[in-house]
Amino acid sequence: MAQPPETRREQITDALPSFGIADPDSNIAWYMLIFPKIALMAAVLILPFLGSVYISLHEWAPLATSHPFVGLENYARLLSDSVFHSALINTATYSLALILIDVPIALGLAILLDMNLRGTRIYSASIFLPVVTSWVVVSLIWTWLYNPDYGMINAFLNVFGIAGLDWLNSRDTSLAAIIIMSIWKHVGFNMVIFLAGLKGIPDSYYEAATVDGAGRWERFRYVTLPLLKPTSFFVIVVTLIFSFRLFTQVFVMTGGGPVNSSISIVYYFWQQGFQEFNMGYASAIAVVLFVIVFAFSIIQQRSWGGDVDY
């Protein structure tokens, strides 16, 4: 017969240590346990965000003595700001490119490395090395690689008789150049996560599928992909959030140009906040960015996340 909840609760409470700070009957010990995490979250995430929302409703220059309340004016301004629109489109393009190109490449590399072929360790280290290298350093190196006159990329293209491009100084190629470089740097991160996901799939599923008559493609289609769903969900969400933070590459390589062709939301936010000192407007941009990322996470969680708990 099931015990009444009260008895079970008493048993559980008695079995747990009281940490010497409170009566076992009180819940203070529980709050104390989660307090550091709540405090940290509040200090670095919740309070700054609420601050941003507050500032975004004001005209706010850093050294000004008064910050007049302007309501939703900053948000209304965003609707008609063509630079913000460019930043939004560029960031969305960058995100889409990463999800459509980076994620499949990372999965492909992880599958190759999971085959335990000769030299796997060297390959995995080589692919992961850019991940642990500074974005600034990588951006500088790729700026040289993209140089139209003495850059190695154009030199390589010339070998095949392809005319070199003015990668970072052309409106047509500046964002693409940043995307290529970012995929090169970031793909190792997703690859490692996919690799961990692949290693977590027991061999017995593949063996069962093999005995069931499934070939290599069928095993990938019916075993690997479905069982990698939780990993893929994580990779896509993390890549999406990461991609919306596009800043350093733009800052070092193009400065958002030419003619805002590579400007990103975060870069525009930085420009408005720390170059133009329009903190109110910059905060509005930050809040919109938060809402976009949060909305994507919720949509993905709703449409995909509920089915990954096996």
Next chain:
Amino acid sequence: MGELRIQNLTKVFNDDTGQIVAVDDFSLNTEDGEFVVFVGPSGCGKSTTLRCIAGLETVTEGRIFLDNEDITTQPPTGRDIAMVFQNYALYPHMTAGENMAFGLKMSTNMPRAEIEQQVNETATMMGIEELLDKRPGELSGGQQQRVALGRAIVREPEVFLMDEPLSNLDAKLRTQMRTELQNLQHELDITTIYVTHDQTEAMTMGDRIVILDGGELQQVGTPLKCYHEPANQFVAGFIGSPSMNFFSMSYENSVLQHDAFRYELSQSVRQNLGTLTGDVVLGIRPEAIERADNGGERTVVAPVSVVEPMGDVTHVYFDVDDETYTMSQEGDLVTEVGSQMELRFPEEKIHLFDATTGDAIKTGSVSTRVETTQPTDGSDTGRP
């Protein structure tokens, strides 16, 4: 048809430390519909042999034939074999029905409706039709086990391979599933190779058991044959619970001499041993040891160290020359710990093994009895 023939199978694994011979020159012929159990301790090569038959491991040397067709180099998909795995290996993202249908979908061109019908028929036979829409995560261990069996059965293969399929179940369910599996195999009449490390499973389930150790075949035979006439000391010690007792003896002048007792052999046994002299091992099963109360030859006096009453039988542990041995006696016989027992080893029940090679020199003689049953419906038995 499902005649499986394994000829001189050898499987060698290479690793950083060198070569590991997992299976060494293993040969076996099975008949159609036979239930063969591979049994042995961990690392003896039984699972590797099974995986070689399934095609999940490449064969280093030797050939495997199924119905006289050489399948040694065929991929698993090309062999008409189904396998049940130790952890069931049910695809967690598919329902039980989809799991069962997967093999048919992959290996045949059957229309979807026909696959569904076959899955339903098998599920009905297995009593799992109400589980077909559930995912493995929603099933108990026993239910998962049934679905895994159903997945193998639905393909109607020539051979079933089962790799310790009951080891994840609790003791009671294991006993129940053991019986169900036997009935199912008998009903389907499909050749089955069953791997286990549990000698009780081997003894109770197999038409024949194959005992392996260190990658080498030790003995093939019916369970009773292996129990009563073990080919060597390993088989004698592995089959039977509690294990056979072994006494290190020296054989000289027609007498087996132990540090604690001497055992004189009869004329007929001495004749069979011929000119044998030197070290031998005397083996006797716990239930073959008898209580004696008047001394004499072939007896030993030993103190009781532990008593384990099991109900129907009591295991009594006794010490001889600092070694502990076991005897089994009737459950209603009470023995005190610390008391002295006088024990007799009947000559017809003792086994002798070569101390160096472990090969059997003499096995216990057994007369098996076949029970005949009378018709209970009062019909004519044909007798006058």
